[in-house]
Amino acid sequence: MTLPALDWTTPPAPFAGRSLTCIRGDRLVFSDLSFSLEPGRALLLQGPNGTGKSSLLRLLAGLLPPAAGDLLWANAPVRATQEDHRARLHYVGHLDAVKPALTARENLAFWAGMAGEAARVDAALDTFALGHLADIPGRFLSAGQKRRLNLARLAAIPAPLWLLDEPSVSLDVEAVALLAGLIAAHGSRGGMVIAASHVDFGLAGGATLDLGGFAATVAA
Numbered sequence: 001m002t003l004p005a006l007d008w009t010t011p012p013a014p015f016a017g018r019s020l021t022c023i024r025g026d027r028l029v030f031s032d033l034s035f036s037l038e039p040g041r042a043l044l045l046q047g048p049n050g051t052g053k054s055s056l057l058r059l060l061a062g063l064l065p066p067a068a069g070d071l072l073w074a075n076a077p078v079r080a081t082q083e084d085h086r087a088r089l090h091y092v093g094h095l096d097a098v099k100p101a102l103t104a105r106e107n108l109a110f111w112a113g114m115a116g117e118a119a120r121v122d123a124a125l126d127t128f129a130l131g132h133l134a135d136i137p138g139r140f141l142s143a144g145q146k147r148r149l150n151l152a153r154l155a156a157i158p159a160p161l162w163l164l165d166e167p168s169v170s171l172d173v174e175a176v177a178l179l180a181g182l183i184a185a186h187g188s189r190g191g192m193v194i195a196a197s198h199v200d201f202g203l204a205g206g207a208t209l210d211l212g213g214f215a216a217t218v219a220a
Contacts, residue, residue, distance in 0.1 A: 008158055008160055009087065009088070009158070009159075010084070010087065010088035010159075010160060011160065011190075012039035012040070012160040012161075012189075012190040012191060012192060013039065013073055013074035013160075014036065014037065014038050014039070014072075014073075014074060014075065015036075015037045015071075015072070015073055015161060015192060016034070016035060016036040016037065016071070016072045016075075017033060017034055017035050017060070017069065017070070017071055017072070018034050018069055018070050018071075018072065019032050019033070019034055019068065019069040019070075020032075020033045020034065020056075020059065020066050020068070020069035020070075020071075021033075021066060021067040021068035021069055022052055022055050022056065022059055022064065022066060022067060023067040024055060024064075029051075029052040029055050029215065030051065030052040030055070030056070030211060030214040030215050031068075031214060032069075032214065033056070033069070033211070033214040034069075035209055037192050037194065038192075039160070039190040039191070039192060040187050040188070040189075040190045040191070040192070041187070041192060041206065041207070042183070042187060042192065042193040042194070042195070042206040042207070043192075043193070043194045043195075043206065043207050043208075043209055044195055044196075044197065044200055044206055044207070044208045044209070045057070045194065045195065045196040045197075045209055045211060046196075046208055046209070046210050046211070046212075047210050047211035047212040047215070048212055050215070051211040051212050051214075051215040052211050052214070052215055053165070053196035053211055054093070054094070054165050054196065056196075056211065057091065057093070057163045057164075057165050057194065057196060058091075058093070059071075060089075060163055060194060061086070061089060061091035061163050062078075062082050062085055062086050063091070071085075073085065073088070087159075088159055088160055088161055089159055089160075089161040089162070089163055090153060090154055090157065090159045090161070090162045090163065091163045091165075092150055092151060092153070092154070092162070092163070092164050092165065092167055093165045094165055094166065094169075096143075096146050096147075096150070097150055098138040098141065098146045098149055098150065099138055100137065100138045100139035101137060101138070101139070102137065102138055103134065103135050103136060103137055103138070104125065104130055104133050104134050104135070104136055104138065104141065104145075104149055105121060105122070105125065105134040105135065107138055107149060108121050108124060108125060108149065108152055108153065108156055109121050111153050111156065111157065112124070112153070112156040112157055115157045117156055117157045117158070120155070120156045120157070121156055122134070123155070123156075124152045124153075124155035124156035125149075125152055127152060127155040127178065127182060128148040128149070128151060128152045128155070128175065128178055128179075129148070129174070129175070129178065130145065130148055130149060130152060133145060143170040144170045144171055144172060144175060146170075147167075147169065147170040147171055147175075148171070148175055148178075151167060151179060151182075154182060154186070155182060159191075160190070160191050160192060161191070161192050161193075161194075162183075162186065162191065162192070162193045162194070162195075163194050163195075164193065164194070164195040164196070164197065165195075165196050166196055166197055166198075167179060167195060167197060168197055168198070168199045176199060176201075179201065180201040183201050184201075
């Protein structure tokens, strides 16, 4: 099944961070970190455990405030438009967001419905080979199936910026290939991806940011 045509609520635009500093509790995680990402491009976050890859993604998603520095969308600061910023991105983190009592379709319909994208639910399930599991309650899904269901939000709800924290965790080879294809299609439409991953997904036009050079201390 082919997904309906994308309708960007917010068109892709350059996204950047300038001199970002992150503090968690009383620990300095990283400082003076800058990056720039153009539409259609990808950024792969690398570095040893504890250098702040997950913290950076949460900061970029607006879930953590930067202790210093700015995030820019189309060269304008996002700090005064946090609600607009969250509406133009997908953040897929470590936590399992699947509600156990709802079916796979109902879970995805809940997320998609909030964004007015109910028509895309079944096609999005098929994108991650979940169509045959559409009526199975979340509590019966395997870890890999739950991960695919979480990632199906990327296909169901258009957003120009994807922030992915180890998206390949619990995925088998076939599911990684499905995700790589979705990321490639996203980039071809001008979408942007920032991912912390040991898999590069063959990211065309991608760049790498090693957080090891910005980490002041080893953070959990």
